Amino acid sequence: MNKKKRRAVIAGNWKMNMTPEKTTALIGELRELVKGKRGCDIVLCVPAIDIPAAVKAAKGSRIRIGAENVHFEEKGAFTGEISAEMLTSAGVEYVIVGHSERRQYFGETDATVNKRVKAALNAGLKVILCVGEVLEQRDLGITGEVLAMQTKIALHGVPEEQLKNLIIAYEPVWAIGTGRVATPEQADEGNGVVRKTVEELYGKKAAEALTVQYGGSMNEKNAAELLGKVNVDGGLIGGASLVASKFAAIVDAAQ
Ligand code: PGA
Numbered sequence: 001m002n003k004k005k006r007r008a009v010i011a012g013n014w015k016m017n018m019t020p021e022k023t024t025a026l027i028g029e030l031r032e033l034v035k036g037k038r039g040c041d042i043v044l045c046v047p048a049i050d051i052p053a054a055v056k057a058a059k060g061s062r063i064r065i066g067a068e069n070v071h072f073e074e075k076g077a078f079t080g081e082i083s084a085e086m087l088t089s090a091g092v093e094y095v096i097v098g099h100s101e102r103r104q105y106f107g108e109t110d111a112t113v114n115k116r117v118k119a120a121l122n123a124g125l126k127v128i129l130c131v132g133e134v135l136e137q138r139d140l141g142i143t144g145e146v147l148a149m150q151t152k153i154a155l156h157g158v159p160e161e162q163l164k165n166l167i168i169a170y171e172p173v174w175a176i177g178t179g180r181v182a183t184p185e186q187a188d189e190g191n192g193v194v195r196k197t198v199e200e201l202y203g204k205k206a207a208e209a210l211t212v213q214y215g216g217s218m219n220e221k222n223a224a225e226l227l228g229k230v231n232v233d234g235g236l237i238g239g240a241s242l243v244a245s246k247f248a249a250i251v252d253a254a255q
Contacts, residue, residue: 008040008254009167009211009234012241020053026244027057033248039255043094048082055091066094072115084123094126100173110153117154121162128167129154135174144193151197160202167211168194169236175216177238184225187214191231220249227254
């Protein structure tokens with residue numbers, strides 16, 4: 001497995017944090033800190049209301065802007081939802097799909113994740129697809145099966161030529177927001193299962209080229225060790241992405 005074939009991507013997931021004013025301030029600070037850091041792509045996935053401020057503040061820098069969710073229909077009577085076209089026309093390039101918080105709290109299923117992945121890719125967005133087991137599944141010894149199933153359903157009907165716009169983030173649910181980070185070995189193993197599943201679906205070449213991130217309590221202290229693993233090509237970072245210096249330190253660790 002040759003890690004050099006893959007682009008490292010460090011992405012922040014702000015979740016329900018930050019106002020447009022705070023967005024402008026944080027990105028203003030961050031863009032100076034990551035200047036010239038060409039060893040990885042840098043993405044910030046922000047709340048919809050913060051998108052215009054984020055796009056403006058990141059303009060001319062290496063920071064790319066993402067959204068945290070997207071609806072699968074093109075338009076219509078879906079109160080509160082946001083379409084892929086709305087995102088692209090606002091300057092958004094990436095979108096998170098299937099985050100465990102969407103699955104846990106907002107009724108997201110593998111089937112709706114699949115619809116969102118396809119809608120976003122068809123609209124030209126780059127997708128960060130999240131998969132991950134809950135603690136009970138890990139304790140039962142079915143982590144591999146869960147990751148394979150979530151990955152297979154999410155990618156059902158996705159043609160190989162769209163994989164260049166896909167990133168998968170392995171996020172063990174028990175590690176998200178808990179401070180209980182997976183060990184580098186657990187992260188590498190989970191990411192490896194995801195890559196193996198993609199190999200089953202699309203072949204070795206596609207699997208080796210796919211960026212697979214780890215997410216779940218990654219921070220400026222543990223990032224280097226996690227990113228050093230062969231199957232860990234980047235990170236999806238929640239809490240530590242809300243502080244410019246911490247996020248920039250993770251970008252440094254990916255250089
Ligand atoms: P965390 O969140 O870094 O705060 O654990 C990660 C995520 O949910 O993507």
